[in-house]
Amino acid sequence: MRNHIAASLALAVALAIASPAFAQKADDADSLLTRAVELYNAGNAAGALPLAQQALAALERQHGPDHLDVAFTLNYIAVLQQQLGRPQEAEPLLLRALSIRQKALGSDHPQVAALAQNLAMLYRAQGRRDEAELLFKRALSINEKALGQDHLAVAANVSALAALHQDAGRPRDAEPLYKRAIAINEKAFGADDPQVSPSLVALGELYRTSGRLAEAEPLFKRALAISEKSFGPDHPDVATSLHELAMTYWVLNRIDEVEPLFKRALAIREKTYGTDHPAVAQTLNTMAGFYRDQGRHADAEPHFKRVANMYEKALGPDHPGVATSINNLAVLYQEMGRPTDAEPLAKRALAIREKAFGKDSPQLLNTIHNLAELYRTLGRDSDAEALNKRAETIKQKAK
Structure with a gap:
């Protein structure tokens, strides 16, 4: 799983810090944002979020709701929300930040392009590819013209x-x-x-x-x-x-x-990062997949377990990354002939994805398929058939 969210955060910070307004923030907001970035870089997005939200409140009190510093901080909070698996909360923040910058700088400014790019990244992560493509192309056009x-x-x-x-x-x-x-x-x-x-x-x-x-x-x-x-x-x-x-x-x-x-x-x-960082989890997860592919289930299991614990600690219990990791563990247990261990994990993975993406999202299809296969293994054919019908309905709606 490519870390689109971390990439978007890096882009958001790199482009937005280039703004002269960033250096003019009030001391309290500046220190709060600095601490938030430190926590994020340490793999603690959940700890960074409330500090960034406090910084936003301070900036709105000092400058009003339409200041460029407010737009910068909205953008930063939005990327944190996305990192924490809350795309629905990220989108209105990015839209508001984009509106502020367009009003203050004009629609063809590179800082507008930066926000269009970050909103496109959010839509990409949600599978909203047509909307993402339009925004990516808009950002590209602005920067080619301006820069x-x-x-x-x-x-x-x-x-x-x-x-x-x-x-x-x-x-x-x-x-x-x-x-x-x-x-x-x-x-x-x-x-x-x-x-x-x-x-x-x-x-x-x-x-x-x-x-x-x-x-x-x-x-x-x-x-x-x-x-x-x-x-x-x-x-x-x-x-x-x-x-x-x-x-x-x-x-x-x-x-x-x-x-x-x-x-x-x-x-x-x-x-570099410590033992609990998401970058470490990425390698552990891929290693676990390699071990599973080689039939080394006993080596794969502790890696999958560690990944699930790391994502839950870093991102919270309802993040889609947690769903992916426990779904992987559920599939492993099914292959090991442990379906009763697999079922609660598969059901939890589906519940997390439903909460994050909605009950009709194509993002659910892989998890639904895995749970249906598990039910067939358990002899629960009617439950498996109901899930297969649900998956087909989702596919039809997505066309």
């Missing part, structure tokens, strides 16, 4: 649009956009600069998921070499490249090479 074709903000825009196309199964549309992002970053920084590595990894992931493994491997190796040369062997960017390279070798069935790469990536992330 030029080769600006770094444009590289971020085209990368985000490429990822949306990749989600939608449109690799031919995604590939030239990823290549354009690489070209912009290489022109700005040089071919061996670490700023180029994320774009290389993104294109490599597109090739890997498209079955173009021979093209994916050298991109991951190049990104790995750049990061190791620039930062040393223990940097988080090194861990990212190791993780992706391990995934590629897994698909290539070069099994003996997979586990050492995952273990090294895990060690780097634990050293």
